Amino acid sequence: MPSHVLCCLSFFFSVSLPSDLLVALACGLSAAFLLLLLFGLSVYLLWRKRRTQTFYRGLIPATPTIPRCITPVLQTSQSSTYGSHGSGDVPFIVPPRFKRAPQLNDKKEESNSAEQWDLNPDLHSQRGSLTVGSWFPLGSIRPDLYQLPEEPSEWALPDGSAVRLWFALRYQQDKEQLVVSLLRAANLPTQCQRNITLVKLQLLPSDDRRHRQAKARRKGCHPQFNDTFVFQVSNSCVDQCSLNMSLFTVDHQKKHHLMGQILIPLICSELKEAAGKVQWRDLDNESDQPLSKNGDIQVSLNYNQSLHRLTVVVLRARGLQCCSEAAVCAKVCLKIHTQVVRNKWTTVAKGNSPSFNEKLTFRLLPMQLDTACLSLQIQQPSTEKPVLLAIVVIGPFMYARGRELEHWNDMVSKPQELVRQWHPLGSADTVQGPQ
Structure with missing residues (x-):
């Protein structure tokens, strides 16, 4: 250190200064040193940031080089194999930055996008992760997915006073089960509005005479019922079976009133066609016609x-x-x-x-329809000889x-229906025929 500097320092320290002034001087020097250090660090960080921005600005072009109607994708070379020739270079391009136009031009962009959507049907099949602008109308609603199905024509109410089920x-067939879904009824008389509605289902003929019962969910x-029942029936x-459904209304005195019934013959071919x-x-x-002398069937x-x-x-x-306790059969x-x-009998009823409610089948050729007839007889079975009570003949002219x-004739003209009708019974002494 030079001699003149040492002389100055010795002279400075040789001067007697107060202790308070020395402490203040030391604190001021320390603060000035810290301020200079912070200023230098700030200048260094700003210089580093500007250098980084200038480097990336040179890589990204100012204007996009990809057409507007082409989806930007990463371009790779199919001929090059990564790492096979010792070079790990993979050609790629960085997708450009797209700036949103001012809000005043939003409507023009939407109209242009819609035109491009119509003119380019291939966009419907594209599902890229990189999409530009409004090429794909995200969030659009398909009204056909939210339309409720209209009620089928089967729900139409019947004409007149008929009750429909x-x-x-x-x-x-694999489980040998008949599944019956009871849905709803309609057009009940007004006096039955406050009554409970029941439907009894029974499979005929069957050794098990117990019936299944469905109760309406509301009066x-x-x-409406919306109930399902399963009957075990072999293939x-x-x-040879039929399904009988009877509708009852129960009044406040718990009396059951029969409103009517339906008998459906079970045919495998028809069940397959109308499955579900x-x-x-x-x-x-009940028929409104008065009873005949010998009864009706x-x-x-x-x-x-x-x-x-x-x-x-x-x-x-x-x-x-x-008599009311007599046993009869048909x-x-x-x-x-x-x-x-052929002769066939029903079970005995009292x-x-x-x-x-019994189903009987016969074999009859179509050419025999004009020469065949059915004779229905009501008998009282006995050990010696059955007693004939009444008879009716149904057939062609x-x-x-x-x-x-x-x-x-209705039976012949309506092969898909089970035609039902009441017939007056004749006496046992005479056989009905053409008059």
């Missing part, structure tokens, strides 16, 4: 021409000339000309208004007239 049938003229016996489809039938109520007929099968369903009888005879081809002839 909606249901669906499905037969599962009124249009009750070999399904064609909604069907409807109008209930068959209610019968349903159906003829399947492809299977050569005549189906006869004996439902019930009323007003029979017998005998059905198929005749061709005057020859009896009372002067018995309910049979050769054998019947009036209501019996009309029933036979």
